[in-house]
Each structure stands twice: as C-alpha cells, then as structure tokens.
Amino acid sequence: MSENEDGNEKEKEKEKEKENENVGGSAGEAGGGGPRRVSMTPGARRVLEAAGRLFYERGIHAVGVDLIAAEAGVTKKTLYDRFGAKEQIVVEYLADRDERWRAFLAPYLERARTPRSRILAVFDASRDWAERSLPRGCSMINAHAEISDPAHPAYAVITGQKVWMLALFTDLARSHAPRRATSLGRTLMLLHEGGLVAYGMGVFPGAIDHARQGAELLLRDAPHPPTT
C-alpha cells in the first residue's frame, strides 16, 4: 500500500468521464453524504436506470436483482462488479433522484426574484416534477415505507432530503417573515409533503397546486412587511 501513484491514474479516469453529465455541482453536492462510490460505466448506467424505474414503479423489496439485470441488458456479474450489493443500488437510486430533483428545482428558484415568489416557486417545481415523473408519489417517502432500519445506508439519503427541504423552506421563510421563519418554514413543509402524498395517492386532483394555494394564504396572512 505504498507504491500507488494515483496522480497518474486519476488523470486517466477523469478523461474517460467525458460523457458524465455532472450538473456543475453549484448547489448540489449533497447527493447522499459522499462521492459516488461506483464507477458509472455504460453497463452500470443502464443498471441504475432500470433499477430506478423498477424500484419506483413496483417498490424496492418487490424487485430482484435478476430482473434489474435483465431489464438493463447486463448480466448479474456485471451488476455485482459495479455495485457490490443490491443495497448499494438502492442508495445510488435515491441519491440520484435527490440530485436530479435539486437540479430541477434550482432554475425555478433562480428565476423568482421576491422571497414570496421563491417560496411559491418550490411548489411550481414540485408540480411540474410530479407531473413528469412522480405518478406514485415521492420516492423518498415511498422508500422510507420500505426501509425501516435507520442503520440502512439509504436511510440517511432519505432523511437528508427531507431535512434539506425543511432547511430550504425555513431559509426562504426567513427572507419573507424573519420573526416567524421557523414556524412558517415548518408549515410550508407540511403543506408540501401533504401535497406530494395526496398527489401520489390521487386523493383529489391538483393536490400540489392546492398546496401552493395554501402556501399563498400563509404568506398573505401577517406577511410582516417592512413595517409600512
């Protein structure tokens, strides 16, 4: 363990990752706690794509590695060479979803210019995100229902995303009404989560838009403007 000139090898690896579509990493980089552990070879990418689709549609426990490998068009050998265990695929799946969501959300926040509109922009982003890729509700909530053990490496990804969202709402709330930022942030979080759940279960149509209406009501109510 003394004679590894990693400097040389790193250069090679970096050059090979020309097709890696990293999203800059401006506001991201908190995908799951650490850097990606697996080298995303073409086969690994197809595995992750297939696993993500199957996990979300049928549930994590209901999908076996044989099916994932078959859908990805790779053998189980390749799958285990890349990921080592199904558990790791689950972690990558959730971290990937989280990363994508934050990248999707970012331009919505950047476009909005007032604190109020930035808060509402989160709901707009969620609605658009849900309509295009969340027919069965939030991936994190669904995964949490299946992963009971807090020691599971995916658990941190799940709770991490929710904590991040709460911090985001609280930060945005602070800009709008500093005096009640904590409380307002939490209420926004509840409306948002409720919207996601109600949307995923089809309780009533337009659940996320309705959550946005609820948020508007909250913001109109005692907005603590510049003291007039």
Place this chain on the structure above:
Amino acid sequence: MSENEDGNEKEKEKEKEKENENVGGSAGEAGGGGPRRVSMTPGARRVLEAAGRLFYERGIHAVGVDLIAAEAGVTKKTLYDRFGAKEQIVVEYLADRDERWRAFLAPYLERARTPRSRILAVFDASRDWAERSLPRGCSMINAHAEISDPAHPAYAVITGQKVWMLALFTDLARSHAPRRATSLGRTLMLLHEGGLVAYGMGVFPGAIDHARQGAELLLRDAPHPPTT
C-alpha cells in the same frame, strides 16, 4: 344451498363473539368495503395481530408467511385455512387499522361541540394515535408505497381511508365556512397528511401539533362567521 337455518347458527356465533370489541359501529362499518371474510378464530386473531405488527414495523413485502405463523404461534396450515392467501391478511390488516382509527377518532369528535373545535379534534386524535401506535407513520401511506397495482384488493382499503378522511374534513369545513368548504377541507387534508408524514420520518418534533397550528391559522383566517 337450501337447508341452512342460519337463524340458529347466527345465535351461536353471536354468543361466541362475546370477546369481540366492536365499537357499536355508529360511524364505522366502512372498514374496507365489505364484511369480514374470515372467521376470527383465536388462531386467526393471533395471526392478524402478529401480521399487523410485523407488516407495520418491517413492511409488507419484507415479511413472509412463515414468520407470521411463527410469531402468531400457529402453523402455516392454520394460517392458510383462515386467510387463504397472504394477500387477504394484508387486506384484513389494513381494514382493521382503518376500523380502529375511526373508532379511536369518534369520541374526539363527539366531545368537541363547535365546528372549529371538531376540526382541531381530528388533529388531537391523530397526535394521540400517532404517539401510541404510529412510530413509522401512516399505515395506509406506507402500504400504498408497496402496493402499486390498483387491482390489488388492498388498494381500495387504502384509497378508501383517504377519501373518507377528505370527506370528513370537507364536512367539518362545511359547518365552519360553507362558502369555501371544498377548498378548506382539502387544505386541512394536506396539512394533516403532511403532519403524518413528517411525524413518521422525524423531520421535526411535534409535526402533528404543528399541523394543528396551521389548521388554526386557516380557521382564523376569514372564518365566514354569521355575516355579523
């Protein structure tokens, strides 16, 4: 199918159900769409108890019938004689939870006397219910994450409970503010669902109480009183 004097047999069955703690069934009876299909013998009761506990703690797909039978102290033969299939145990599990919740909620609603306090009583009941038996969040939401097929017989139980809750909130909202009952009922539903999710995932402490605060704000805001 002609010679069954059910009048005689019914009496016997009813006498045997002395230990059955049916809660009158005033507002209930919508447990899952139909009457219980399985005869709840002592063995069956133990199966349902064990399955309920295991399903909730570890997830439905993660628990096998062998484990359920072992935990219940019955053989798989008994289990299959009573329930026929694991699927049916899942249905009974969810219908049972739903029934218990409605029975738990009823006295909270009866004690409250104003429309406003009746709405808040739902959140009070949920907080108490969650603290005593929902460390991992709402059973229905968790089950929905695992059961993707709408044709699954448990699906109707899941969505049925949420629809019932929405109807309850809407009814209560109608007594408080008839003009905006639909919208208010939906927002209350979102806050409530959000509270359940946030509580189950431990996003921040006292999530259901905070949802109640959000509801209070909603009710204070434009309460549409008797026109003054």
Place this chain on the structure above:
DNA sequence: TCCATAGTAAACCGATCTGTATACTCACTC
C-alpha cells in the same frame, strides 16, 4: 504484443418465498 477493463453466458449456492399435502390430536356438541 501484452494487459487491464468491461463485458457476456450460464451454472450454481443456500436461503426464503407463497402455497399445498398428509396425518394426527383435542374439545365440544348433537
């Protein structure tokens, strides 16, 4: 030419999955 990387193909492991079968016991009742 050599060699590491990434992959295919296919068999195999022990364990577990849902579900069924046979054979028997016990308690209660008509």
Place this chain on the structure above:
DNA sequence: GAGTGAGTATACAGATCGGTTTACTATGGA
C-alpha cells in the same frame, strides 16, 4: 359415540431471492 371445527406437526412443491463462481470475449491503450 359419531361428527365437526380448530388446531398441531411436518414434509414438500416450484419459484425466486441475493450473491458467487468459472470460463470466455471484445476493446483499447502502453
């Protein structure tokens, strides 16, 4: 005392689970 309902004990079926192994191929630098 025969019959019935509820249960035990145990073995087994066929499939699938996560995971491993051996043998081989294609590719693209150094």
